[in-house]
Amino acid sequence: MAKSASSQHIPAALAAIPQQPTAADQSIARPGERMVPALIGWPGRQTTALIACPEWCEIDHVDNWAHALEDVDHYGEDDGWSTDSVLQPGDAVIELYARLHSDPVADSPAMREAHVLIGDGSASGDCYLTPEMAERAADELIAFASTVRHLARVARQANAAAGRSRRRVQQVELRKLSGGAV
Known part of the structure; x- marks a missing residue:
């Protein structure tokens, strides 16, 4: 069977089409x-x-x-911290979490860019921080953590001093009850 005229030109025509x-x-x-x-x-x-x-x-x-x-929206992995309390042991009374976030179609350019989202797990809303704001917040949290550590030391010292006083009062009371010298 003879090739048609159009079929003879197909390879040449295909080669002329730019790569898609x-x-x-x-x-x-x-x-x-x-x-x-x-x-x-x-x-x-x-x-x-x-x-x-x-x-x-x-x-x-x-x-x-x-x-x-x-x-x-885009969200990075979240990392968090929580603590219980003397009055609610085992319960997360205060909690914070942080993660990367961006909203590609937000009106605000800062929201379209990657930024740090900090939340507390409540319905009060999240806090969106530019990288610079997040660094400032981290510095402030480090300073706050130092204050918390200092307060823990003061409380421990106060409890230790109060404990010595309580033990002394208990010893005096026991001697009185047993008829011993005070």
């Missing part, structure tokens, strides 16, 4: 980001989209889906 970009070539991810799937929409009407996600983000954007693309 691949999906990897068209990535919107910047340095420090990766492309990840995100589930977007309402249950039963969701679709998967590829989004640029910071390398520090620990959120699975498929498991933690959003109603709209503009609702996607």
